[in-house]
Amino acid sequence: MNLSGILVVVPPARLDAAITDLSTLPGVEVHHVDPATGRLIVVQEADGVEAEMAGLVAIKARPHVRLAEMVYHYFAPEGEES
Amino acid sequence: MTSLTRRAFLKSSVAASAAATVGLPVSKAVLAQAKTAEAGWAWDKAVCRFCGTGCGIQVATAGGKIVATKGDPAAPVNRGLNCIKGYFNGKILYGADRLTQPLMRMKDGKFDKKGPFVPVSWQAAFDEMERQFRKAYAEKGPAGVAIIGSGQYTIQEGYVAAKLMKAGFRSNNIDPNARHCMASAVAAFLQVFGIDEPANVYDDIELADSVVLWGANMAEAHPILWSRITDRRLAAKSTKVVNITTYRNMSSDLADLEIVIAPSGDLAVQNYLARELLARNAVNWDFVKKHCIFATGPTDIGYGMRPTSKFAYDAEKDIQAKELENTLDEAEAIGQRRKAGEKVAQKSRASAGAHWQITLEEFKRGLEPYTLDYAAKVAKGDPDEPMEAFKAKLVALADLYADMKRNTMSFWTMGFNQHQRGVWVNEQNYMIHLLLGKHGTPGNGAFSLTGQPSACGTAREVGTFAHRLPADMVVNNPKHREITEKGWKLPPKTLNPKPGSDIMGILRDLEDGGVKFLWVQVTNPFQSSPNANHWLKAAREMDNFIVVADCYPTLSGKVADLVLPAAMIYEKWGAYGNAERRTQMWRQQVEAPGEAKTDVWMMLEFAKRFRLADVWGEKPLPGLKDPAFPEGRLPDVLAAAKAMGYSPEQNLYEVLFATPENRKVAWPDPVAKGHGNATVKALGESWFVEKALFEEYAQFGRGHHHDLAPFDLYFRDDVRGLRWPVVDGKETKYRFVEGQDPYVKAGEGFNFYGGAFKAIPTGTLDGVTDPKPVPLPGKAKIFFRPYAAPVEQPDKDYDLWLCTGRILEHWHTGSMTRRVPELNRAAPSAVLYMHPKDAEKRGLKRNDTAWIESRRGKIRMVVDTKGRNQMPRGSVFAAFFDESLLVNKLVLDAVDPISRETDFKKCAVRVTKA
């Protein structure tokens, strides 16, 4: 299991639209929101590094997203990985 | 807990930790839950392995494995963020194809260059290595052996490699891959300031009103710094961002002004800017008069190619011939005040770095041709942009620079450095900032960024270059050799005064049989060096022995004779230095898999196999001409060694590394807090190798402008790296500035105290008039450097420019996590960015496969006309990372003649439908 916590920054006015939009991405859940600054923490679940990176690239490419960078990366010790 | 609830639990814990790391409000209960999820994990601070930004991270281990990483909230560089490459920091250790035992080419139980790889013991690997090294060393002397090192070396690795080669084997053939990325920046620092590395710091991003990127796609190459620029741009509305580039890239998205220039157009634009500053009287004359002088150098310096066509393919010969004589085109002729069509013998190839002082009037005369019309004509990079629109952009750029009220930061990376006139174009940026008096002060400065995590800390500061010694000293300076010999306790004249081969030189030496033993460490030169077909063939077909130490199978491993499995980043103790002089260290966190060992251990074990009698006798050194040395030979220093108390039977490990002083630095050490040490364990020793060697190395810089802190200080819980010079435990933000830099005295204001090239002749734009060196203590040099045309340009046969570079998410996915595909497999996976009209003209559309061919090679790629890199007509872009497709087969191996750094950014190709 690979989980990453990602900081996403959007214009505060677009927060609701961004939450709805980000939640449609596979493996992505929006967890914490700071309405004042437009900052969100999303958690992405993905199979391996390639998928995690592709997922983050996809988040960066969403409308309104000014910044999306990884903050926290947890990965299951065994098993997977290309 | 069921796996589903466990997963939900973990997710909310990850979210809570991430939120806390970047300072988003979270409740105590949620935080407590995150703590529970992390129960039993040990967190420790470390550094990201992947770029010169130098982000701090926290690494969690449990059960002997890394289980999580996070951005370090206390790290001033990244404040809790990591970029996409951060995904690899933990994962990189656990790829399925990690190398876990030595592999040697064998046939019938013996080494055979034509044999397949067979797993062998370390003993067998070292035995063969020793045999092969001795053979090459006996036949060719110190010039016949080489190490290609890395800007990803830890400080200690670089130090051991440099000392082993230079003091032990008396060979200067050690050069890092950093030659390919930073050498031009280094040479410019030394020529302008007399000392390497930036005066500014990242903190300036938040203080800048104008941020100008010159050949630096920071959005992709330095994402965390880019996020800081983005924040600044959005927070302070008056901030302007300019992206000067040869094609539209991701950094353009944020830019207020995007200027698409032609390759080498930067040389003309910067002279136009300087001319404008003078014309508008925007020069800070007080600063310039007190702290600067004007200088220039020769222009007939060649292009760093081979001077002979002996090894060139037929198709290469026309370009290669320009190494000795070039015909000026119109733009170059105007920029150099000469006549178009003039044939210029490249007479100053051997003295490309020579320079002399000129007057302000001469400086102005040099700039005179660089009018807006001329600069725009030379530099306009998009044929579809109207000339007037382009000119307006240059004027807008000049307006920003000339505005005395705006704090101005210029940033650059490979667009400047990987340039046939890379040193010049770096120097031109200092020219602008020095004319403005805006350098090395809060929010103002010309800032050279680095690509690799320790290009600064190791390659440059330790001096793992063919011409360098620690702390900015150089091998061909007798005083520097003397200091180093004293520091290393070597007999006088042990050190070799002749600079060795740089990275392209070493590869060329393999091709012509000059180098017969090569050890590659922490890098992949057969992938990353231009004109690759030559070197791949040389590796496999010449009589030589190539050792590659790495953690994954790379292309270089594939063409080697012996592959040594290396421990990775957090499997060893280490230290890196980033682009703002910040030295950061980490403890070993976990053990390397299988038989993988640290590079330091490999070198120390190898050193044990050579006695002083083997290396410190008289050695041939063809071409050595130095008044203090016998011609063509390094003298026997064994008698002098004996007088110093050494025995010829002592080995290099004892003499150079496990010295009585170093043995006093005991392992275990409380600073380790219970962490292991793979090097010490494998050696079976009780001295703390990494600490002892760091302290030994640091002696060279302390008191000499390069002060590093004591080893233990970097591990203190509240320290997140320190920017040198660190004097009395205090780091330095701005160099050369009174009140900031401990080396600048009260009342001086500024003092550009670097000692290199600080006494130069006097002359005019056309040459030296008085050869007597005039000392220039404390001064910086404002260089006039003219426009020079790229040596290879599109013509009727090869009608497109090719630029190569990195793309964010592909960083290292090849060399770090994937198996190496067959060498000749032409899997068309890599992408060629091109303009839709250029594609259409060739019958191509998006996702078609195309042949791309230069004078040097031919590969297949997939065409993209819409990606984030939008090419102007006439130019194509390819990423060089892809192991399945060697873009470097196409690239010209011209280098900057001063810095010897390769120009990966401009050569000519043709594209046809596959």
Ligand code: SF4
């Ligand atoms: S910006 Fe560089 S140092 Fe920072 S996380 Fe990304 S790769 Fe690592």
